[in-house]
Amino acid sequence: MISRRKFLRQTAGITAGLTIQGNYLSAAGSVFVGKNYEVFIPIPLQVVIDDVGWWSGEDGHEKQEPYRTGINRKHVPADYQAIADLGKALGIRPQAATILCEWDKENILRDVPSSTWMGRNWDNSGWVGPWMEEAAEIIRSNQKYYELTLHGVGHEFWEGEKFTRAEWHDRNGHMRPREEVEKHLDYYEKLLRQHNLGLFPKSFVPAAFLHSFGPSEGNATSLALILKRRGVDYINTPFGSIFNKERVQYGIFGIDDDVMTVDRGRDEFSWMTFPGDPSKELTGPTCGMHWPNMLHPDPLRNSEVVKKWIDYLRPFNDKQNMMLAPDSVYFQHQLAHHTLTKINLKGNIIELDFSATDNLPANIGRKEFTVKIITCKPVKLKPAGIKILSRELKKGKEFMYVLKLMRKPDKSKAIINILT
Numbered sequence: 001m002i003s004r005r006k007f008l009r010q011t012a013g014i015t016a017g018l019t020i021q022g023n024y025l026s027a028a029g030s031v032f033v034g035k036n037y038e039v040f041i042p043i044p045l046q047v048v049i050d051d052v053g054w055w056s057g058e059d060g061h062e063k064q065e066p067y068r069t070g071i072n073r074k075h076v077p078a079d080y081q082a083i084a085d086l087g088k089a090l091g092i093r094p095q096a097a098t099i100l101c102e103w104d105k106e107n108i109l110r111d112v113p114s115s116t117w118m119g120r121n122w123d124n125s126g127w128v129g130p131w132m133e134e135a136a137e138i139i140r141s142n143q144k145y146y147e148l149t150l151h152g153v154g155h156e157f158w159e160g161e162k163f164t165r166a167e168w169h170d171r172n173g174h175m176r177p178r179e180e181v182e183k184h185l186d187y188y189e190k191l192l193r194q195h196n197l198g199l200f201p202k203s204f205v206p207a208a209f210l211h212s213f214g215p216s217e218g219n220a221t222s223l224a225l226i227l228k229r230r231g232v233d234y235i236n237t238p239f240g241s242i243f244n245k246e247r248v249q250y251g252i253f254g255i256d257d258d259v260m261t262v263d264r265g266r267d268e269f270s271w272m273t274f275p276g277d278p279s280k281e282l283t284g285p286t287c288g289m290h291w292p293n294m295l296h297p298d299p300l301r302n303s304e305v306v307k308k309w310i311d312y313l314r315p316f317n318d319k320q321n322m323m324l325a326p327d328s329v330y331f332q333h334q335l336a337h338h339t340l341t342k343i344n345l346k347g348n349i350i351e352l353d354f355s356a357t358d359n360l361p362a363n364i365g366r367k368e369f370t371v372k373i374i375t376c377k378p379v380k381l382k383p384a385g386i387k388i389l390s391r392e393l394k395k396g397k398e399f400m401y402v403l404k405l406m407r408k409p410d411k412s413k414a415i416i417n418i419l420t
């Protein structure tokens with residue numbers, strides 16, 4: 001028999017889709033506690049790092065320059081290596097939400113005056129140098145451990161000499177004029193091409209977290225739809241500052257023109273904390289931070305701060321009801337299953353019901369996901385209607401089977417037999 005006290009201690013408060021203090025803890029149906037077995041569809045954790053891409057560390061907002069990272073040194077290639085090192089150590093693909101204006105080596109942004117503080121006189125020559133290719137090479141050669149996520153061209157929106165927040169939506173939740181939005185996206189792509197940084201990103205973090213779920217007032221089109229046409233299928237932003245939140249369908253996430261939009265929740269640190277020393281329990285699926293939180297004032301010592309984040313994040317993988325998502329695509333599938341797939345345990349049979357999950361757009365929840373099964377003695381697991389891609393056994397006081405499953409097309413239900 002599994003110790004009830006231990007279970008309650010580890011999962012306090014997560015039993016029935018509870019929302020405590022505005023934090024998301026666990027979805028109803030994703031946990032089943034039986035007499036001899038416990039089954040979990042764990043919450044996936046995704047690391048998202050904002051405001052990557054600046055070369056200057058200066059917070060320039062008082063002189064109508066952007067809110068950059070606000071650190072007292074320049075950014076260097078070692079700051080990109082820190083992200084890749086975090087990913088490599090944990091076997092994950094952190095999202096680097098990236099601003100690209102200071103990567104412009106041809107001053108093409110003169111054509112988009114609303115994207116920078118210099119408008120038509122844009123001159124970025126001071127930031128052009130060999131460090132660009134060095135950082136680009138780190139990004140290119142660490143694709144498995146580094147995801148470049150769209151954040152913005154210049155982060156704010158300039159009209160004449162002055163900016164307002166932020167690049168994609170204003171403070172009242174109105175999207176910037178459609179032709180401006182499209183132009184900023186066109187030029188984001190051109191900047192990626194200047195440095196051979198890969199295809200247009202598949203994910204987006206709104207600058208200053210100003211975003212409307214669905215079309216904002218006066219617009220026929222949502223930003224999500226504009227982004228979807230360029231290949232973005234996932235947005236991560238705190239719902240605390242999202243506009244038209246009442247349209248969100250599933251609490252922790254919503255589907256906006258087929259784009260999965262996930263609540264980031266609250267970060268442990270302010271954007272100015274440099275460096276951060278993480279310790280707080282995560283209560284939602286995103287471990288959000290800003291670039292300075294994971295860097296050191298002396299870039300040669302970045303690894304000391306990265307190690308703190310590695311030591312902080314790794315244990316989440318051993319929790320019954322959590323896991324580190326290997327990348328943001330797996331993250332979306334797992335979050336969908338965690339939220340909508342129902343588990344039932346009848347005797348020795350685990351039943352999985354995907355009916356609600358299959359109401360989502362076809363790119364979500366149809367393939368791989370992870371289940372954790374806790375038993376008090378070794379067992380054999382025999383699936384029907386679903387394939388076990390891999391299984392891992394973690395032995396402690398109890399036995400934790402971590403199963404990576406692959407759905408079979410057109411099966412809305414599946415079972416796993418527990419054989420003793």
Ligand SMILES: [Zn+2]
Nearest residue numbers: 050051207208
């Ligand atoms: Zn930002």
